Amino acid sequence: MYECTRRSFMKGGALALVALGSLPRFLVRAADAGGSSPRPKILIAIFQRGAVDGLSMVVPHAEPAYYAARSSIALTRPAAGTSGTLIDLDGRFGLHPSLGSLKPLWDAQRLAVVHACGSPEASRSHFDAQDYMESGTPGVKSTVDGWLSRAIGAMPEPTTSPFRAVAMGPRLPRILRGEAGALALNSLADFELKAGALPRADMIDVRHGFESMYEEGVHDLLYGTGRETFEAVRMLKTASPQRIAPAHDAQYPRGRFGESLKQIAQLIKADVGLQVAFADVAGWDTHVAQGNERGQLAARFREFADGLAALDRDLGDRMQDVVVLTMSEFGRTVKENGGRGTDHGHATAMLVLGGSVRGGRVLGRWPGLERENLFEGRDLAVTTDFRDLFSEVAVRHLGVPPVAPLFPGFTIAPARYPGALA
Amino acid sequence: MGGRRGGFSTLALVSGLAACSPVAVPPPPAPVASAPSTTPAASTPAARPTREAVPAASPLTEDQRILHVLNRLGYGPRPGDLERVKRMGLAAYIERQLDPGSIPDSTTDQALAEYRTLTLSAAVLVHEYPRLPPEVQRKSASGEMSPRDVAEAYPPERRAYRILTEMQAAKLTRAVLSERQLEEVMVDFWLNHFNVFAHKGPIVWMLPSYERDAIRPHALGRFRDLVAATARHPAMLFYLDNWTNVRRDTMIMQGPNRGRMGGLNENYARELMELHTLGVDGGYSQEDVIEVARCFTGWSIDRPQQGGGFVFRPRAHDRDAKRVLGNVVPAGGGEQDGMRVIDLLARQPSTARFVSTKLVRRFVSDDPPRALVDRAAATFLQSDGDIRAVLVTIFLSDEFFSAQAYHAKIKTPLEAVASATRAVGARVAPSPSPTGALSGGAISLARQVAKLGEPLYESQPPTGYPDRAEAWVNTGALLGRMNFALALAQNRLSGVRVDLGPAVATADRSQPEQVLDRLIAATLNGEVSAQTRAILMAQLESPEITRVRDYDSVPRSTDVEKLAALVLGSPEFQRR
Numbered sequence: 001m002y003e004c005t006r007r008s009f010m011k012g013g014a015l016a017l018v019a020l021g022s023l024p025r026f027l028v029r030a031a032d033a034g035g036s037s038p039r040p041k042i043l044i045a046i047f048q049r050g051a052v053d054g055l056s057m058v059v060p061h062a063e064p065a066y067y068a069a070r071s072s073i074a075l076t077r078p079a080a081g082t083s084g085t086l087i088d089l090d091g092r093f094g095l096h097p098s099l100g101s102l103k104p105l106w107d108a109q110r111l112a113v114v115h116a117c118g119s120p121e122a123s124r125s126h127f128d129a130q131d132y133m134e135s136g137t138p139g140v141k142s143t144v145d146g147w148l149s150r151a152i153g154a155m156p157e158p159t160t161s162p163f164r165a166v167a168m169g170p171r172l173p174r175i176l177r178g179e180a181g182a183l184a185l186n187s188l189a190d191f192e193l194k195a196g197a198l199p200r201a202d203m204i205d206v207r208h209g210f211e212s213m214y215e216e217g218v219h220d221l222l223y224g225t226g227r228e229t230f231e232a233v234r235m236l237k238t239a240s241p242q243r244i245a246p247a248h249d250a251q252y253p254r255g256r257f258g259e260s261l262k263q264i265a266q267l268i269k270a271d272v273g274l275q276v277a278f279a280d281v282a283g284w285d286t287h288v289a290q291g292n293e294r295g296q297l298a299a300r301f302r303e304f305a306d307g308l309a310a311l312d313r314d315l316g317d318r319m320q321d322v323v324v325l326t327m328s329e330f331g332r333t334v335k336e337n338g339g340r341g342t343d344h345g346h347a348t349a350m351l352v353l354g355g356s357v358r359g360g361r362v363l364g365r366w367p368g369l370e371r372e373n374l375f376e377g378r379d380l381a382v383t384t385d386f387r388d389l390f391s392e393v394a395v396r397h398l399g400v401p402p403v404a405p406l407f408p409g410f411t412i413a414p415a416r417y418p419g420a421l422a
Numbered sequence: 423m424g425g426r427r428g429g430f431s432t433l434a435l436v437s438g439l440a441a442c443s444p445v446a447v448p449p450p451p452a453p454v455a456s457a458p459s460t461t462p463a464a465s466t467p468a469a470r471p472t473r474e475a476v477p478a479a480s481p482l483t484e485d486q487r488i489l490h491v492l493n494r495l496g497y498g499p500r501p502g503d504l505e506r507v508k509r510m511g512l513a514a515y516i517e518r519q520l521d522p523g524s525i526p527d528s529t530t531d532q533a534l535a536e537y538r539t540l541t542l543s544a545a546v547l548v549h550e551y552p553r554l555p556p557e558v559q560r561k562s563a564s565g566e567m568s569p570r571d572v573a574e575a576y577p578p579e580r581r582a583y584r585i586l587t588e589m590q591a592a593k594l595t596r597a598v599l600s601e602r603q604l605e606e607v608m609v610d611f612w613l614n615h616f617n618v619f620a621h622k623g624p625i626v627w628m629l630p631s632y633e634r635d636a637i638r639p640h641a642l643g644r645f646r647d648l649v650a651a652t653a654r655h656p657a658m659l660f661y662l663d664n665w666t667n668v669r670r671d672t673m674i675m676q677g678p679n680r681g682r683m684g685g686l687n688e689n690y691a692r693e694l695m696e697l698h699t700l701g702v703d704g705g706y707s708q709e710d711v712i713e714v715a716r717c718f719t720g721w722s723i724d725r726p727q728q729g730g731g732f733v734f735r736p737r738a739h740d741r742d743a744k745r746v747l748g749n750v751v752p753a754g755g756g757e758q759d760g761m762r763v764i765d766l767l768a769r770q771p772s773t774a775r776f777v778s779t780k781l782v783r784r785f786v787s788d789d790p791p792r793a794l795v796d797r798a799a800a801t802f803l804q805s806d807g808d809i810r811a812v813l814v815t816i817f818l819s820d821e822f823f824s825a826q827a828y829h830a831k832i833k834t835p836l837e838a839v840a841s842a843t844r845a846v847g848a849r850v851a852p853s854p855s856p857t858g859a860l861s862g863g864a865i866s867l868a869r870q871v872a873k874l875g876e877p878l879y880e881s882q883p884p885t886g887y888p889d890r891a892e893a894w895v896n897t898g899a900l901l902g903r904m905n906f907a908l909a910l911a912q913n914r915l916s917g918v919r920v921d922l923g924p925a926v927a928t929a930d931r932s933q934p935e936q937v938l939d940r941l942i943a944a945t946l947n948g949e950v951s952a953q954t955r956a957i958l959m960a961q962l963e964s965p966e967i968t969r970v971r972d973y974d975s976v977p978r979s980t981d982v983e984k985l986a987a988l989v990l991g992s993p994e995f996q997r998r
Contacts, residue, residue, distance in 0.1 A: 049883070124711075125702050127885050170875025171888075173895040184896035186875070191898065194905045196912045200983050205961055209988045210904050212957040229897040269657065282882050287663040287689045338674075338685030339666030344692065376708065 014219035019391055031355065040159055041397055044264060044277045044311075045148060045175065047134075048304070048328035049220035050285035051126060054348030055380065056297055057099065058113050058362065062092045065369035069335040071187050073290050073342070084293060089113075093362045097293055098301035101309035105353060109360035110312075110319070112420045114389050116347040116364050116373070118330055118382040122375075124344035126285070129329035133386060136407045145178025147406060148276055151394045152180040154404035161273025162232040165376075168279045177276055183232055187244040188263050192233055216355035241270035250314035252308040257281040261311045268318060275398070284328065308353060320355035323397045325390070331380050346379035350389060352420040358395065363418040384418050392417035435885035480823040488512055489947055490828055493998035494785050495519050496603025497818070498841030501925070501944060516817055519604035520642065520810055530600045536862070537588040537595075540630050544729030547627040553582045555944060571684065578890050579860070579948070582627065586620050589629055590868035590878045597840035598850055598867070605904040608641040608809070609633065610836065611784055613879075616698060616884035618661040619888065620879040624726050628657035629670050633689040645777060645807035646768035649698060653690075653764055654732045656723045662884065664690035665722040667715055668738035684738070691715035693884045699767040701776030710747055716740040717751055717759035774802035778812060780889060785816050786827050788890045829949075829997040832891035835874030837998060838903055839867050842910055842990045843918065845945045851917040863917030874902045900996075911983045922982045935959065937982065941989055950994050958988060 053375060060066050061077050062067070078088040086094035087103055093115070095103060096230035105111040123129045132138040136147030144202045152158060152165050158180075165182035167173050176182035184189050195203040211230045244266045252258035260279035267274045290297045308326075312319055331348030347367075353359075367373050367381040375381040390414040394400040402412045480487060488507045492499040495516070507515045518525055534540060539547060553690060554562070554576055561567040567575075578584070596606045620626050620817060636651040636658075652658045659665040668674065668684035691714035695706045720739030724730030734757040743753040749766060751759050767773060778798035782790035798815045807810040816822055833841060841852065853862035875894060876887050888894065909915050911922075925944040929936035938958055942948055950958075961984065989995060 122708075123702075124708065125696050126883060127696070128702055138600060170899060171893055177892065183898070185898035186873075186902075190873075190905075191901065193901065194908060196914050198908070198912065198984065204909065206984055206987060209957055209961055209984075212960075212990060213954050213988070213992050214900075229901050230896060233901065285689075285883075287687055288666050337687050338668050338670075338672070338683075339663060339687050341663070341666075341687070343686075343688045 001019040005085045007211035012269060034376060036141060039271075039318075040275050041274070041399065042268060042275055042277070042322045043148075043151075043393060043398055044261075044279070044324045046308075046324065046326045047130070047173070047175070047278070047280040048284050048326060049126075049130065049280050049282045050328075051129075051330045051332060051344060052284040052328040052348055052351075053286060053290065053297065053332040053342055054115065054117075054328075055331065056096055056290070056292075057301065058089070058115055058349040059086055059094045059096065060092065060366070060369065061086055061202035062087070063369045065334070065371075069369070071160065071336065072340050073292050073336050075292055084354065086293075090362060096298065096301050098298040099305040101305045102351075102353075105309065105310045105312060106360055110353060110355060110357055111359045112352045112357050113349055113362045114352065114364045114384055114418045114420060115349045115362055116367050116380055116382060117350045117384040117386055117389055120138060120382065120385055122346070124330065124346075126329055126344075131174060133302060133327060133329055134173060136387060136390065137371055138387075140409070143408065146173070148175045148278065149178030149180045149182065150404070150406055151398060151400050152182075152276055153178070154394075154400045155275070156399050156401070159273035159275060162228050162235060163267060163274050164271040165276040166264070166267060166274060166278070168277070169256075171277055173280065175278070178198040180276075181228060182276075183228065183333075187259070187383075188236065188266065191236055193248070201209075208245040227363065237274060239270040239272050241266035241272065244269050246310070246314045248316055249315050251306070252310045252314075253303045257303055258307050258310070261389075262314070265311055265314045268315060268322070286332070286341050287337065290336075290341045308351075312353065323352065323357065323393055325393050326351040327386065333378055334374060334380060346375040347382040348380070350386070352389075352393070354397075357420055358422055363420060385416070388413075388416040389418050389420065392419075392421055396421040435594070480820070481825040482823055482827040482828055484508070484512075485947065486828060487823060488515075490823065491516060491817075492603075493841070494822075494831075497597045497837060498844050498998060499947075500844045501847045504947070509951040518636075519602070520813065522602035522605035522642070525601045527601045530596060531604075533595050533599055533850075533852065533864075534592055537583045537592045539588045540592055540634065542630060544624075544627045544631050546729070547582075547585060547630070548624070548727070548729035551580055551582050551585055551627070552576065584860060585626050585629060586879060587865060587868075589620075589633070590871075591860075591862065591864035593836075593878050594840065594843075594864040594871070595850065597836065598843050598848075598864070604813075605638075605641055607784075609638050611781075612637050612641055612648060614881070614886035614889075615656065615780065616648070617881055617884055618657045618879075619882045621882075623660055624729070625657050625660055627729050628655070628660070631655070632657035636766060640809075642810045642813070643808075644801070645773075645809055647696075648766065648809075649764050649768050652698070653694070653718075653760065654721070656726060656729075656731060658690070659721065659723050659732065660726050660935060662690035662693050663687045664718050665726060667691075667719055667721070668735075669716075669719045670742040672719075672738045674738075686712065686715045686719070688712065688715045691718060694763075695767065697884055699776070700770055701779075704770065704772030704776060706747060713744045713746050713751075714763055716742075716744050717746065717755075717763045720757070721760050734832065738913075749945075767775075768807055769803070771799070774799040774807070778802055781812060782816060782821075783889050785813075786819075786822055787830050788892075791821045794819050819887060829994075830896055831998050832996055833998050834887070835871045835876040835899075838874060838877070838996065839870045839906065841998065842907065842995070843867060846910070846920045846922065846986065847917040848910065849921075851919065853917075861917060863915070863919075866915040868918050870906050870909075874901050874906065903996060904987075904991040907989075907995075909989040911986035911990060922986055926982060934981070938985055941982070941985055945986075945989050945991075946994055950989075950992065954992055954994060958985060961985065961988065 023416045055066065059075050067074050075086045076085040078094050084097050087097060087100060088094045089106060102111055119129060121132055134146050135143040137143040158164060162183060165176055165180060167176050167182060167184045169184060170186050172182060172184040177230055180215050193207055246252065246262060252262045264277045264279065281304060286297050289295065308324060315322060327350050328348050330344060330346055332342035332345040364384040367383050371377060373381060387407045387410050392404055395402050395412065396408055400406060406412060482490060485504060487506055489499060492503055539551065558567065558572060564571050600606050617630060618625055619740065620629055632655050636655040637982065640648040640651055664687065667690065670685045672684045674684045688711050692711045695704065696702045700706055719733045722733050722735050724733040732887055739755055739756060744751040746763055746766060751762055755762065779790050779795050782795050782798055785905040786794065791833060798812050801815040802812050821827060850863035852922060868878060881887050910920060926937045926940045929940045942950055
């Protein structure tokens with residue numbers, strides 16, 4: 001009955017919503033579907049900005065070269081019966097002890113690791129490498145949109161919700177910029193117009209005034225953004241996701257990352273039509289005093305893992321429809337540097353978590369750490385192009401057709417998928 | 423610092439035009455022979471026969487040109503600024519802005535006197551403004567020490583975070599109050615270019631000195647001096663880890679790694695080339711990164727946790743020859759290796775282009791016109807990196823005063839907050855007790871900047887905050903701007919007082935339309951789209967709000983507040 005596309009709806013403008021009696025669009029849709037529409041598949045992408053040391057995250061503890069290269073920051077081989085040491089996964093690799101809260105997910109075969117994953121491009125610039133990983137076009141800077149935005153555009157049954165794609169934080173990341181449109185928000189609680197002491201009638205005027213001013217001018221950066229804002233504000237007011245408490249005693253770590261994940265879970269549980277969520281977490285650029293079982297990096301891992309574990313616990317059965325994909329722009333040097341840290345390297349490890357994940361396995365071909373196996377003689381080589389992993393998630397989880405132009409200049413080939421999803 | 427070696431003086435050049443106006447405006451130094459042939463008009467003196475320092479062919483009106491300059495060289499006009507600049511002449515205004523030392527600024531100085539930490543050295547700050555020791559943090563968390571015990575032992579007004587708060591408040595104070603607007607814009611520009619992060623290790627104690635001693639003195643000076651000053655400053659040495667960068671197999675004698683063997687740390691070397699000088703495509707390789715890192719071995723900090731300064735450690739320095747961008751750095755150069763690298767990098771054509779592109783983006787357009795970048799880069803090379811000369815090239819260009827550039831930039835969070843505060847002539851009150859609890863108008867404003875997504879001095883990655891609007895324009899941020907406009911107009915920001923009475927005083931109160939027009943004139947020079955004006959008019963026509971109040975005698979007027987919020991939150995006001 002309201003069979004208009006999201007685009008044409010947006011062009012119709014937020015005021016159309018007022019004409020419908022302020023009924024949020026997702027409710028209209030739900031009513032049409034008789035409440036029986038299947039829950040959407042959801043992807044949560046997490047960017048570890050600053051280049052995480054994949055060799056400390058998922059440690060190749062069977063490699064003598066690993067211990068030879070890292071005299072002070074290597075993690076001691078796992079020993080049975082001791083706690084606080086490396087957690088063995090498969091006799092070859094081990095989880096950093098601060099990632100312990102992920103071990104049950106590994107054991108339940110809901111967590112997979114793709115190791116030696118990264119970009120075919122050799123850049124060791126944070127900025128460029130992040131840009132390439134977000135645009136999905138390594139080596140090409142002129143790409144205007146992000147690959148997640150293209151993935152949303154190629155999904156077979158996108159929801160029309162303004163919350164279809166959400167990035168937690170003050171800025172819309174490159175990965176979600178593009179035609180499909182996405183929201184950036186810092187906190188659900190702040191996502192409204194604050195009336196202050198203005199009488200209610202005046203506040204309604206102000207709201208209408210702002211809406212009308214930002215209504216027109218489709219091609220303008222400001223106007224296009226403004227219109228989406230009001231639809232989202234109205235919808236959020238009705239759905240009130242911020243009132244949904246974490247379930248199953250899930251404890252999110254304190255700080256921005258935990259807050260981001262908690263709010264993503266709230267949006268999912270409020271059924272506002274979320275399909276792609278994005279969060280980032282910084283602090284991985286460990287050039288100095290990286291630490292081993294304890295220290296700087298250990299603290300970052302704890303927050304990271306506890307956040308993911310809390311999200312999984314909080315969402316419970318909903319994890320059947322959710323995949324969490326982690327990424328980082330590159331890895332770090334195999335050899336530790338002069339300051340007990342590591343410099344910019346090449347491949348790293350990425351995690352895939354969810355109900356449909358073929359977990360409990362370290363995927364990807366392991367290139368080895370002997371000098372002759374290293375990229376440019378110093379870094380872990382890339383054996384899985386990040387686009388092979390990302391396209392597997394987009395195709396198998398989000399239902400993006402494999403012929404979609406998800407990564408310009410790159411052909412999606414199921415034969416090259418690392419095999420993270422059924 | 424340093425004498426002008428370029429054989430010309432930018433200032434003499436501009437003052438020349440101001441002194442004998444109305445006459446032809448001399449252009450910036452003519453670009454070198456490789457200047458593009460598409461811009462002949464800009465490189466001949468006779469091409470600027472206007473008494474203003476702008477091209478004759480500017481499609482903008484005189485008022486628009488003045489507003490454009492106030493919006494680009496500074497944080498937007500205050501009430502009365504347009505007339506002031508008109509009386510002074512635009513050329514004279516630009517000339518004065520290029521020579522900030524010539525502008526009296528005692529009001530700002532008085533307001534800044536409130537922020538004691540700005541004037542102190544890192545060594546003093548470390549001792550007088552400590553962080554809570556871990557043991558106190560533990561006792562506080564466990565309840566062993568009550569908040570009162572903690573506050574008594576470590577008074578809040580003498581803790582490290584106060585330094586950052588004062589820096590942020592000072593930045594807003596200067597942006598809103600200072601007469602030296604261009605200097606403040608350039609200090610902000612360079613701080614972002616040579617970004618450091620306040621929350622990494624001991625940097626917070628080094629921050630006042632970093633801005634005061636490394637950035638500010640060179641903000642309109644020579645680019646090479648800026649690179650050298652930041653390279654040697656402990657804040658940068660710590661932020662990009664060069665203080666740990668030592669010759670391979672050096673026994674480390676001090677600090678946390680004492681007794682073990684050190685080695686290279688590439689972090690500073692890479693960012694120096696990628697972000698500070700050449701740009702990522704500026705033609706350097708991983709091999710260059712390593713060689714530059716070798717040159718900077720031994721450049722360190724004398725006890726960073728104690729607020730110490732730069733120190734060169736000869737034993738940690740790699741004494742062998744290096745090769746940087748094809749140039750040999752001979753063996754045995756010691757501390758001078760690093761200075762040689764800085765001299766080399768600061769003068770590369772790639773650097774001229776990279777820095778010019780960023781400047782043109784800041785002052786003209788998110789998509790810098792290529793021809794203008796070419797000319798600015800030519801000036802950069804010819805003037806040996808004289809920042810003032812590069813700015814003159816930009817400010818006197820056709821592109822700067824083009825119709826495409828007018829209102830083309832979308833304000834950053836800092837610009838949005840500072841310009842709104844200035845536009846309504848808000849009073850920014852000092853903290854009621856400068857030595858006690860932190861409060862005051864400038865702090866409220868700084869918090870608003872943080873809410874809009876760019877907390878000052880708190881950008882973690884070395885790139886600083888993005889310089890293109892698409893990075894900061896989004897739903898959440900836009901809503902934040904509307905909320906800021908509402909809070910400002912309703913006087914809800916602590917220590918910030920807006921009195922819209924004068925702006926609307928002369929309006930006939932029986933004619934609400936006049937009130938609106940006064941507001942639009944005061945904040946947007948009357949330049950709103952027909953649509954926006956119609957929407958604001960509709961507000962006046964709705965029955966609830968045609969109440970007419972006595973604006974002068976009643977301190978609050980919801981009608982005026984509401985309209986002001988809408989105007990300051992309008993799409994038009996987000997542009998500059």
